[in-house]
Each structure stands twice: as structure tokens, then as C-alpha cells.
Amino acid sequence: MATKRDKNFKYDAVIIGGLGHVGLPLGLVFANKGLRVCLHDKNIKNAELVQNGVMPFIEYGADPILKKLIKKKDALTVSSDIRDVSLAKYVVIAIGTPVDEYLNPNVRVFLEYFKTLKKYLRKNQTIIIRSTIYPRTCQQIMKVLGKNVLLAYCPERIAQGYAIKELKELPQLVAGVTQKAQNSAIKLFSLIAPKIIKVSMEEAELVKLFTNAWRYIQFSITNQFYMIANDFNLDFNRIRQVMSDGYGRAYNIPSAGFAAGPCLLKDTMQLAAFNNNNFFLGHAAMMVNEGLPNFIVEDIRKRHDIGKKKIGILGMAFKAEIDDTRDSLSFKLGKILRFHGAQVFYSDEYAKDPTFVSKEQLVKECDIIIIGVPHAAYKKLKIPKKAEIVDAWGMRG
Template sequence: MDDKKIAIFGVGRVGLPLALVLAEKGFVVTGIDVDPYRINLLKHKIMPFMEEGAAQLLEKHSGKNFQVFSQEHIDRIVAENAVIIFTLGTPIDDTYSPNFSDIEKLIRRISPVIKSGHTIILRSTVSPGATEQLARQLEEQTKLILGKTLFLAYCPERIAEGKSVEELGQIPQIIGSLEESSAKKAANIFEKIAPKILFTNTRSAELAKLFCNMYRYIDFAIGNEFMMIAESYGCDIYDVLKLVNNDYKRAGLKSPGLTAGPCLVKDGFFLIDKSPYMELVTAAWRLNENIPGYLLSRIKEQVGDLTKKKVAILGLAFKKNIDDTRYSLSPKLKRYFLAEGAKVSVSDPFIDSQPLEDALLGAEILIIGVNHDVFKNITFEYLSKFVSSDCIIADIWNIFQTGKIVFYFKDVLKKGKTEIKPNGEMKTYEKNKHLERRRVSA
């Protein structure tokens, strides 16, 4: 079989950048997806989401080294491609346990078509031991022998969403396998794009992926807890962070923020699903997930009754400069304020939402939900044209550089800080892309 021919199941935020980078390196890549809208966009050479550098690769390789099809073509595509890569989503279920049902269903579906020589690479996030379970399922259903007639490796992604194309060529690729032959098969692919290959067993690879995300999640939780502690003593966390991190050799404290996203929120549950060692992971989850509630409480301390108060939330994505809302905490903020009887407007430059000026008009409470770079161009002078003079602002990201988590707009204006940020033009990416997507779907 030709190892230069690769099929990728799932051309979402993990699978699509990988497919395009592999195509750029000379592989012939076929993507399979269940979303007809996404497939339609890709066939029209339109990226379905924001990803730096991906649009150029899509334009260059679409219809050549990269094609995408619906699942109706599964049998043909599996038979024609020597390498099968799974990048399917692995959510948590109602009991906060890992849900691998989509991967299990896919294996049952393609097992009759898998033949001697196929290499299967699992790239989805899984819990420790999942690859071994997958190996047993594959051997049982295909009647092939791992390491001899069938090859399987776990090769987790560790890229930052929005930076995938760049980071695929910068971050060492972990390859976990149950035997040497499968590791070599996977290395033949990833050595073409990664600067270094790190070989290990499957469980260590699975843990490494989860540890990467949970270390960051816990690190961010420390920043959020320290913020609340500083606030309880009447101190500004950003002033304290400057003292701690300024030229101190062992510094590195994270600033507070609305910490979210699928990789950070759900991966902890993959880690502790069958483990008694859960205190640190669950504490981090409670801390980060409760920041919206903390901000609500701080604002209620100042405002009191929120009934009919107009609230503007800036940012819907789970992190800055992307258009992905999965596990974002801004919708939770919105729900909390609606439950208090407030009227809530939300604006995000990269996601279908209200225009910025409409959201700000008459706002009595302004919350910076996401630290998009474009929000740094908003000046107090600009705000004064729209928000109420008594507006209270919650700026956990310190976008306005006051160092305060919650403050009154009028108090800042009295100090003469109306021009602390330079004016800038808001980007129009989202408007152009939404129009393109609507035209294709029409």
C-alpha cells in the first residue's frame, strides 16, 4: 500500500490543519466529515473557521493533494488509503466520563474494509488505556495481527487552536505504540512535519497529552484564585503580579481570566475517570468554572438589584482571536445575568452576534469576556459615547490597563485616563467570512 495516501476522519479544528500541512509536504490527503455544510465550504475553498495560514494552503491544495468527502464514501476511501487518522471529537457524557462512542462506531463501520498493511493513527484525546482497548477491538473485528498485518499508534496533537499550521512544524510529535513496527509507520509520516519525534508507549503518550493541558489549566486556576485572594485584601492582582514577575528568576505567575475551552475543561475528567487522585484537577475545574459567578457577585455588591439593568458582554469565544465558542464561559455569564432579570447584549468580532456599538449603547454594566486583541483598541473616550455614565466595568483581563477587576467608569474618567489606549480600526474578518459562508450555503 502507498503510505503517501492518507485518509483523515474528521476535518475540524484538529483534522483540517493537519490535512493541509500534510498536503503541503507532498502527501495525498482525503478528508471525511459528517457535516455537509463544512464539506460544502471546503469544496468552495472557504475555511469553516479561523486558522492562521490555513486558507492559503486550502486554496493551493484543494482538489489536488487535498479532497474532502461525506461518510457515504467511507468504503472506497478506506480501501484506497494506506493510512487512516482519527481526529474525531471525544466529549464527556452526562456523568463526566469520557465518551468514545464515535470512535468505536467508526471502527465497527470500517473494520470490514481494513486490510493487511493498513496503519491507523489515533489523534483524538483519550483517557489512559484507550489505545489498548482500541487495539483489541481492531484485532477482534479485522482478524489482523497488530505489528504484522495491522499497525496502530497514538499520536496526540498539542497545538494551540488558531496556530495549528505554524505549531505543527514547531512542536515535537509524541508517538505512542504497543510495538516497534507501528511506531516506525507513524514516524514515517510525522517526521515530515515535526522537528522531533518522541517515542514511548501508548499509556505514557495518553498521559503526556492530558498532563500538558491540565498543567496549564491548573496554572490558570492559580492565577484566578490569587486574584480572588488579592481582592479580599483590597489589593489589585495586576499590581501584585508586577511585583512577583518583575525580573524575578523564579517568577511566572499567570494573570486571571475566564479560562475555558474543550482541551482544558474536559481533559481533566479523562485523567481522573478511573483514578482516586482527583483533588487538584477538580479544584482547578471548580475555580475556573466559578469565575463567572464570582464576577456576578462582585458586580451585585456594587449595583444591588440587577433587574432591567443593561449588560454588555464583549467576547463569546473561549479564548482570544478565534471563533470557537465550545466550553466558553461567556454564555454562562449571560445566563447568570439573565436569571437576575438583566437585559444582556453580547458582541464578538469573530462570531455572529450584535454589533459592538449596539451592544454598548446604554450599557450600565460592561464585562470583558474575552481578551481579543481588537478590544485593546477600545478607548474610554470611545466608550463614553455609548455606555451609561454610571457604567460599572468588569475587566478581569486588564484590557483597559487599570489593574482593577471591577470599577466604575466615572471613577476612571475623573482620573483623566480617557486616552490610555490608542484608537484603532476594528478588524472586519468576521463580516467578510460570514458573508462568504452564507453565499455558499444559500
């Protein structure tokens, strides 16, 4: 470990939301570097799993680290007691920052949490915001915590499922309300990140939202192209291949498919709200991406009376090779199909649900099979010739 242990604190870092998709891998990577880490979280089910050395969700490379560290004295502590916050030099906040049912940021809930937290904070602690926040939230937090607090914003930029690898590879943005706060956060993240990029609070807040909105808009462009090509009775994936064949300027066009999950749409809408709802491209991207399930259903309805069909969706997670179904568009697709009277079957390689069937049963039963998410297991899956396959991703070639 590069930093000296502070004897005044039992832990080097407490991660609030430490059993979530952002908090847990971060805690593991810190603890693997020799820090004494406390994972504070209110999720009792995940606490029990982690205490038994079991990852509660897919995070590639995390299992052996957790199994090793949970047995090691003082490396990793799981806690549901908020008083543990007082015992750590660094207090890292990684709780969720959702938007409400009208897609407005729910900043108040986040700020309310700091009112509770304040009672447990001590002098000389550094508070680090890791969650994605609405711009200027840090200013509001300062109002709650008082001007003497050392507050830093170090946004998480990993791709879910690949944090263990990416935390070691990605440059870390570090902003602080004061130089002292920034330097303190730099000390912590220098232990794991290959490069530190110093930014102001406002820059960090916008970099994070711009990055996710950028990705979300990119996906919407390719989804819109898919719809245009399809309406033209052409194979978009062939067009996409030709676009980038020997033509570098089009190399990075992503495949079509559901742009879903808990971050991209939410962060695009946070940016729209911040800019007084003046984010035409962001809203257009939402209409296209959220409209893809409807497009797929309407396209099938042109060829079939779907009230008489059995339709299967392969892949219910929000993206490939993970087990997280949060805000997955496969469920929206299923709902629309059911509304039109179809008998719908769900299957997933990783996400578990008692209502899901196996992929083998799904392909045996169904007349129409839609690839919801391109888990690799579906690439070579034998599908009876009589079934129609709908594959916006182009994964089956």
C-alpha cells in the same frame, strides 16, 4: 515528499474528522508536503465550504494553503464516504472524544466507531489516533480491530487556531502498539515535525492529559488569586505585574480570566476519572475556573441592583482571536446575569450569531461591560466614562 508513494493506495493519508479543528489543519500541512490527502468527515456544511476553498473556522495561515491545494490535482479530496478509508495508507483518527453530561469520558462511543471502521480497513494500513483519549483506550481499540493491526497514538498538542505554525515547530510524540506500527507513524510525522519523541502508548496517553490538566490548574491558581485580591479591594493585575517584575520565578503566572474551551476541563476530568476520581487538584481547579462567572456576578451584585442594569459581554469565543464558542464561559456568565434579571447583550469580533450586537452598539447601550474574552479589538475600544468595566484579564491596563 520524503516517503515513496505506495501505488497500492489512492491516498497517502485519510483523516477521519478531517474537517474539524484538529483534522483540517493537519490534512493541509500533510498535503502541502506533497501527500495525497483525503479529508473524511460527516459535516456536510464544512465539506461544501472547504471544497470551495473556504476555511470553516479561523486557523491562522490556513486560507492560502487551502486555496492553493484545493485547485491542485490529487492533493486534497473531501469525502463523506467511509469507503474512502480503504484507499489510504495512513488512517488518521481526529474525531471528538467528549465527556458526558456527568463529566465522565464517553469512551464507548469512540470504541463503537472502530467497530464500523473495521469493515473498511485493509492489510498494510497504519491506523493513527490523533484525538485525545482516555488512558488505555488504545488497548481497547486493539481488542476491536485485532492484534495484527498497525496502531499508533500520536496526540495533537497544538493551540487551537495556530496549528499551521505549531505543527512545524512542536516535537511529535509517537507511540505504537508494535515497533513496526511506531516506525510507520514516525515515517509519516517526520515529514512535518522538527523532532520525533518515541514514547510508549501509556506514556503518550498520560503526557497529553497531564499537559492539559497542568495548564488548567495553572489558570485556576491565577483565577483564585484574582478572587482573593478582588475581595481585598486590590487590583490583581497590578499585583501580578509586581510579582513578576524582575522576579524570574514568577514570570509565567498567567493572567486571570475564563479557562474554557473543549479541551482543558474535559481532559482534566478524563484524568480524574482514570485515577478513580482521586484528583483533588483537578477537581479544585474545576471549582475555581467554572466558578469565576459566578464570582464576577456576585461581585457586581455587591455594587448594583443588576435587575435594573443593561450588561454587555465583549467576547463570546472560548479564547482570544478565534471564532470557536465551544464551551465558552461567556455564555455561562450571561445565563447567571439573566437569572438575576439583568438585560444582557453579547458581542464577538469573530464568532457570528444573529443574536450578537456590534461592540460599538454594546458599549453604547450598556451600564456594565464585562470582558469575556480579550480579543485585541477591545484593548483600545472607546467605552463611555459612565459605564463600569469588569476586566479580569487586565487587558485594558
